[in-house]
Amino acid sequence: MSETETKNHDEALELVAFCVGDQEYCVHIMSVREIRGWTKETSLPLTPPFVRGVINLRGSVVPVIDLASRLGLEQTKPSARHVIIIMQIGEQAVGLVVDAVSDILTILKEKIQPTPDVSSEAARGFVEGVLAMEERMINLLDLSTVLPRDTIEGIAA
Amino acid sequence: MDSMAEIKQTFFQECDDLLGELETGLIDMEGGDGDCETVAAIFRAVHSIKGGAGAFGLDKLVAFAHIFETTLDEVRADRLEATPEVLSVLLRSSDVLADLVRAAQNDEELGDDATAGLVEELSAFVGDKAGAADEAPAGGEDISFAPLGTAIDLDDAFGDLDDVEENQSFTIKFRPMPELYANANETVLLFRNLAQMGDVTVACDESQIPTLDEIDPEGAYLAWTIIVHTSHSKDELLEIFEFVEDDCTLEITSEEPSDDADEPELADDEALPVEEESPPAKADRAPDEAASGDDVASEDNVVSLVEKKEKPAAKEQASKEKDTSDATIRVNLGRIDRLVNLVGELVINQAMLTQGVIDAGLERGDSVEAGLEELKQLTREIQDSVMAIRAQPVKALFQRMSRIVREAARATEKSVHLVMEGEMTEVDKTVVERLADPLTHMIRNAVDHGLEKAETRIANGKPAEGTVSLTAAHRSGRVVIEVSDDGAGINRERVRNIAIEKGLISEEDKLSDSDIDNLLFMPGFSTVEKVSNLSGRGVGMDVVKRAIQAVGGRIMISSQPGKGSTFSISLPLTLAILDGMVVEVADQTLVVPLTAIVETLKPTPSDTHELGAGSKVISIRGEFIPVIDAGLTMGYRAEPADPLTGVVLSVETEDGARAAVIVDTIQDQRQVVIKSLEENYGHVDSVAAATILGDGRIALILDVDAIIAREGEALSFHENSLAATG
Numbered sequence: 001m002s003e004t005e006t007k008n009h010d011e012a013l014e015l016v017a018f019c020v021g022d023q024e025y026c027v028h029i030m031s032v033r034e035i036r037g038w039t040k041e042t043s044l045p046l047t048p049p050f051v052r053g054v055i056n057l058r059g060s061v062v063p064v065i066d067l068a069s070r071l072g073l074e075q076t077k078p079s080a081r082h083v084i085i086i087m088q089i090g091e092q093a094v095g096l097v098v099d100a101v102s103d104i105l106t107i108l109k110e111k112i113q114p115t116p117d118v119s120s121e122a123a124r125g126f127v128e129g130v131l132a133m134e135e136r137m138i139n140l141l142d143l144s145t146v147l148p149r150d151t152i153e154g155i156a157a
Numbered sequence: 158m159d160s161m162a163e164i165k166q167t168f169f170q171e172c173d174d175l176l177g178e179l180e181t182g183l184i185d186m187e188g189g190d191g192d193c194e195t196v197a198a199i200f201r202a203v204h205s206i207k208g209g210a211g212a213f214g215l216d217k218l219v220a221f222a223h224i225f226e227t228t229l230d231e232v233r234a235d236r237l238e239a240t241p242e243v244l245s246v247l248l249r250s251s252d253v254l255a256d257l258v259r260a261a262q263n264d265e266e267l268g269d270d271a272t273a274g275l276v277e278e279l280s281a282f283v284g285d286k287a288g289a290a291d292e293a294p295a296g297g298e299d300i301s302f303a304p305l306g307t308a309i310d311l312d313d314a315f316g317d318l319d320d321v322e323e324n325q326s327f328t329i330k331f332r333p334m335p336e337l338y339a340n341a342n343e344t345v346l347l348f349r350n351l352a353q354m355g356d357v358t359v360a361c362d363e364s365q366i367p368t369l370d371e372i373d374p375e376g377a378y379l380a381w382t383i384i385v386h387t388s389h390s391k392d393e394l395l396e397i398f399e400f401v402e403d404d405c406t407l408e409i410t411s412e413e414p415s416d417d418a419d420e421p422e423l424a425d426d427e428a429l430p431v432e433e434e435s436p437p438a439k440a441d442r443a444p445d446e447a448a449s450g451d452d453v454a455s456e457d458n459v460v461s462l463v464e465k466k467e468k469p470a471a472k473e474q475a476s477k478e479k480d481t482s483d484a485t486i487r488v489n490l491g492r493i494d495r496l497v498n499l500v501g502e503l504v505i506n507q508a509m510l511t512q513g514v515i516d517a518g519l520e521r522g523d524s525v526e527a528g529l530e531e532l533k534q535l536t537r538e539i540q541d542s543v544m545a546i547r548a549q550p551v552k553a554l555f556q557r558m559s560r561i562v563r564e565a566a567r568a569t570e571k572s573v574h575l576v577m578e579g580e581m582t583e584v585d586k587t588v589v590e591r592l593a594d595p596l597t598h599m600i601r602n603a604v605d606h607g608l609e610k611a612e613t614r615i616a617n618g619k620p621a622e623g624t625v626s627l628t629a630a631h632r633s634g635r636v637v638i639e640v641s642d643d644g645a646g647i648n649r650e651r652v653r654n655i656a657i658e659k660g661l662i663s664e665e666d667k668l669s670d671s672d673i674d675n676l677l678f679m680p681g682f683s684t685v686e687k688v689s690n691l692s693g694r695g696v697g698m699d700v701v702k703r704a705i706q707a708v709g710g711r712i713m714i715s716s717q718p719g720k721g722s723t724f725s726i727s728l729p730l731t732l733a734i735l736d737g738m739v740v741e742v743a744d745q746t747l748v749v750p751l752t753a754i755v756e757t758l759k760p761t762p763s764d765t766h767e768l769g770a771g772s773k774v775i776s777i778r779g780e781f782i783p784v785i786d787a788g789l790t791m792g793y794r795a796e797p798a799d800p801l802t803g804v805v806l807s808v809e810t811e812d813g814a815r816a817a818v819i820v821d822t823i824q825d826q827r828q829v830v831i832k833s834l835e836e837n838y839g840h841v842d843s844v845a846a847a848t849i850l851g852d853g854r855i856a857l858i859l860d861v862d863a864i865i866a867r868e869g870e871a872l873s874f875h876e877n878s879l880a881a882t883g
Contacts, residue, residue, distance in 0.1 A: 041855075045843060059502060061837060061838075
């Protein structure tokens with residue numbers, strides 16, 4: 001994300017990595033507000049299927065997105081093992097349901113490679129770049145695309 | 158924020174109040190309600206702005222305020238009659254003054270051309286002042302305004318007289334009251350300022366100092382007689398005392414060699430015994446003294462800034478005003494918001510506690526239950542009080558609109574009369590603030606599109622002057638604000654044609670009158686062919702509608718051809734808390750606003766009727782009302798529920814549309830705290846907001862109007878017309 005982009009190329013980035021299905025994604029640690037266990041949401045009517053609903057986060061209403069479903073993977077069947085990562089996206093707080101948080105990484109910025117030209121348009125839209133860690137490939141998530149477009153625009157208007 | 162910026166901030170806040178007073182006063186005068194006190198009040202407002210602006214070195218503001226003030230002074234002294242022309246210039250001046258204040262607040266520069274024209278017009282009024290100055294008796298009358306606690310009694314005409322090049326001597330008698338010190342003024346500083354204006358001789362009168370055991374450490378016992386030898390005018394000397402004039406007795410007399418009348422009087426004054434106890438005693442004497450001199454000129458030269466007892470009524474009023482101003486404090490809005498939030502949490506917590514007690518299964522009549530009931534009452538009271546803090550009369554907002562009308566009338570060359578009613582109606586501050594833009598737009602529309610040109614009006618047998626009325630009132634738990642005009646009304650034929658032209662509807666669509674009126678709210682609809690510089694800046698009524706919906710309000714139009722149109726906005730009293738009925742639909746908990754519910758009932762088989770394919774109506778006392786299955790509409794279930802197993806909520810929208818909403822069960826009726834969905838997500842159709850229940854879970858608040866409207870569209874209205882606009 002642009003606000004966490006460092007001016008200095010040598011500067012290290014801190015990322016939080018998590019599992020979605022059998023894939024691994026990561027986000028900038030600064031955009032993570034908190035990580036909490038899964039709680040049952042109140043579903044929102046007439047919303048896309050990947051919007052699971054809203055939860056009460058100490059008095060504020062926070063939407064919860066099923067990241068797997070958003071990325072076009074199989075819909076998550078949440079259980080107590082799942083976690084909700086509360087992200088700060090611009091002015092909004094948004095929860096992402098993921099399978100588990102796997103790692104906290106410190107990498108150099110130039111390690112991030114551009115997203116490979118894969119056929120899945122959807123997947124490419126959500127991935128800002130990829131990085132290789134040992135044998136794993138971790139996708140850097142573009143948070144700005146996670147919420148449904150119209151809600152973001154609706155707020156801007 | 159450094160302290161200077163903070164003080165400046167306070168100054169701008171005060172300016173807002175003063176500008177409000179100024180405008181109210183001018184409008185009162187325009188309406189013929191203005192008396193001399195009104196004039197004095199507006200004069201005082203402008204004067205205070207000028208004074209404050211001077212302190213912050215806002216030269217442009219000072220310069221304009223000065224000429225404005227001078228003109229007002231002419232009006233105050235009855236030398237300038239407050240004709241409609243004069244008032245119109247004064248009103249526009251108040252607009253410009255407001256602009257200048259705002260520009261200063263934002264550190265912007267306002268172009269000279271904004272003020273230049275008015276300065277000329279104002280100067281023109283003051284121009285024949287030279288002639289007016291000859292009417293010395295008029296100046297004598299001026300003195301009678303002094304009891305109103307106004308700042309300066311000497312008008313500029315006399316200022317000019319005093320403003321002679323050669324040095325003059327003034328004797329200033331100055332006796333501070335304890336309040337002067339309490340307000341953090343310092344006499345030394347005043348003297349220092351005086352010293353900058355010329356040679357100063359200060360004599361201190363210590364005779365009032367009591368013995369040590371009687372001394373009040375916060376009392377004021379010293380008085381001074383200052384003789385100033387200066388080239389400055391009396392007005393300028395007075396300005397030094399501007400901020401302390403209410404807290405002292407002050408007399409400035411000039412010793413003009415040519416005017417002998419002053420001499421004995423002065424001597425008299427000095428000879429007076431110094432054991433006067435209280436300042437008012439001295440104040441009482443002042444007019445007598447003035448009267449004792451046969452010479453009118455001497456009377457004019459004695460300035461008393463103390464309220465004289467001759468006009469007890471005026472004084473009473475002044476002190477009353479002071480009382481009310483003392484009784485209010487300025488509080489940072491952030492603190493109130495915090496309090497509102499905390500009360501919101503308290504309401505949730507109280508609900509949780511109640512839930513907990515129920516779950517614990519205590520016996521009825523238990524003391525815990527009684528205590529809980531009391532807590533509930535208290536919570537409600539606290540909440541009402543907190544909401545009352547946030548409530549503000551719509552007056553300030555309405556006042557801004559009078560300016561909009563003036564500007565719009567000028568731009569369109571129409572003559573418009575604005576009628577305001579119910580200005581004291583109180584609404585939540587946030588609502589008031591967010592109403593400003595949509596209301597501005599609606600007022601402009603009313604003047605620009607609503608009212609006809611004067612010729613057309615006369616031809617139609619209406620008065621040439623159009624009337625726009627702006628009213629506010631409380632109606633069944635909501636605030637209703639109406640903007641109406643007595644113009645031509647909505648030209649439905651034209652609206653329809655434009656909508657067809659823009660592809661919003663198709664030729665074949667059969668629309669009722671109110672359907673056509675509502676086309677105005679469609680995005681991309683604008684009836685003006687050419688964009689006027691007033692309204693129609695590409696922002697349509699759809700934006701107005703959205704802005705009003707954003708504060709939980711609704712907007713409706715009613716229009717009569719040839720008679721005019723009325724736009725009414727209905728708003729919730731508060732954005733924070735709502736009385737709602739907690740219901741369950743398909744295992745989901747929903748809250749239905751109580752204001753929308755007319756009654757609840759259990760339908761019998763004979764009440765329900767099928768109407769066409771899949772549509773049901775229910776008869777309530779002989780009236781057939783469409784049935785809406787909340788579970789189905791909200792997408793909670795795929796199959797319609799049987800109305801007979803559930804409960805029917807008979808609901809009614811603001812514009813009278815009725816529907817029967819089927820829910821599974823009713824759980825409770827209670828207050829809920831409104832939590833915005835927009836903050837972290839966005840608007841969800843059919844959902845007004847969310848709330849947090851006693852168990853900490855979120856429940857959605859149903860938007861009754863939206864589901865009825867949606868149902869209506871699905872049933873009758875053209876769905877493709879909406880698709881085309883979306």
